[in-house]
Amino acid sequence: MSEKAIEPIHQFNIVKYFTFGNFGGNGSEGSGMEIAFTNSALFMLLTLLAASAFLILSTRGRGLVPGRMQLMAEMVYEFVANMVRSSAGTEGMRFFPFVFTLFMFILVANFFGMVPYFFTVTSHIIVTAALAVLVFLVVVIYGFMRNGAKFLKLFVPPGIPWFIIWLVVPIEIISFLSRPLSHSLRLWGNMLAGHIVLKVFGGMVVALLGAGAWGVVAILPFGMAVALTGLEFLVAALQAFVFAVLTCVYLNDAIHPGH
Amino acid sequence: MANSSHSDGPDPEREARDRSRSLAERIAGARRETMVAEASAEFRQREMTGMGRAFRFAAEFVAAIIVGAGIGYGIDLLLGTRPWAMIVLLLLGFAAGVLNVMRAAAEMNADVSVGTASSSQVLDDDDD
């Protein structure tokens, strides 16, 4: 059993708690989608509950002078509001609840992932991809709703001679289509890599401690693990921030396609 | 008696003026304080992207190439032009990747100035 080798990956396993059944497909084994309540679903629910509880309970008193928790909730609110306003303008504020929900969901999910033995929802590409595709669809749909065919101007940079346009437009289209991919890859990659590295160093500590005389050397990877944990908290917050900022930047393109 | 009352005269006067001036400063300060705090918090957040910056460039670049190759692959599949569409679109994807990275870099550089600009913008907004 090569358990040691699998260990850094093991934390990303999806564990089914119970199954609702198989949907779609042709009824044969392995076709269709099995819908189950998994550890991923559990932590999504926890994220939902924690984020909602934090924001609703902390502001319950509606204090004119905020307490500590209310102050934190207000700071997050103003932080995201400033972000949306500065990146997507005043009109972008209609997407403020959307961006705020994205930020809050990713932030809380990332922080849950920092707790040992907890599952990191955002370490699965399907989750980050779904969020990125959601943003992409919102941008495209709102862009066409607001600007009509003028939205396509996004692919035609101004001041380009006609003979290069046939080269530039496909490049711009590919660049535009690559957004949801890079958007999701970045969040996923950061969370995945961070957790793997942490697990590797943690595993080294355990392995060295178990190796008798070599146990003293365990202090090195232990120090690294501590430092990396601090760094990972930063990355967890920063990636939620970057995801939200890029959402604002993309939304800005839907609102002002002429750059 | 006359002397002491003379020296007492300008003191409360000056004190009142000083107090009034410091009050004016504090009033102006309180108006700005919240906004400055927010702007600086945002600024600091943006500054910290050191390692994430490299990852972002990589993601932007790789994503464009994958998308280019994927579209090319799809066209080849539909039209049976294997492998030409894929080669062409891979190159276009490469170009798009470079474009993405250039834009991301410009955006990051702009972010620093946006951080300062947005603070003044916020000030303007609240004056309205």
Next chain:
Amino acid sequence: MAGEAQPQVVVENGAVAQDSTAGAQAVTDTHATTEAAAGGHEAVGFPPFDASTFGSQLLWLAITFGALYVIMARVALPRIGEILEVRQDRIESDLAEADRMRQRTDQAVEAYEKELAEARQKAHGIAEQTRADNSAAADARRAEVEAELSKQVATAEARIQATKTEALKNVDAIAADTAAALVGQIAGKVSAAEAASAVKKVLEG
């Protein structure tokens, strides 16, 4: 929704690949990991690429994210926005009030200073006036006294002059008498008229 549909297609293709359709075979090439994960089921391969879990994850993501969005948009954000707005209004009004008070203080200080300056000016004026008045009175008095003195001096001089003239007049007479007496002693009797004419001659000569 589109994101949900896509992986489903992938998996179906992966499953159909067993029937070795040319197209589906090609799809399986790129999604080799996916197939491996789907084939091995538990704990083998790379979990994030295990397409069999995508359905549940997407479903629960849609449920939880949607619920969070509704809670944020309907409850949490309007509430925080309201709190901030109320506070902002309150702060604005308080600051405006403070600023108004400050201006009033400034005005009061200014008025006080002005009054003080005026009072000083007035005091200075009064002092100046008094000094001027005093000196004028003294001048007048002095002039009066001087005039009085000069008058007295003048009368005195006049009197002296008169006395002098009188005296001189008397001197002539005494001189003539004296001359007559002298001449009488020396050369006998001399008439008063002769003596007088002689004295006159001497005096004139």
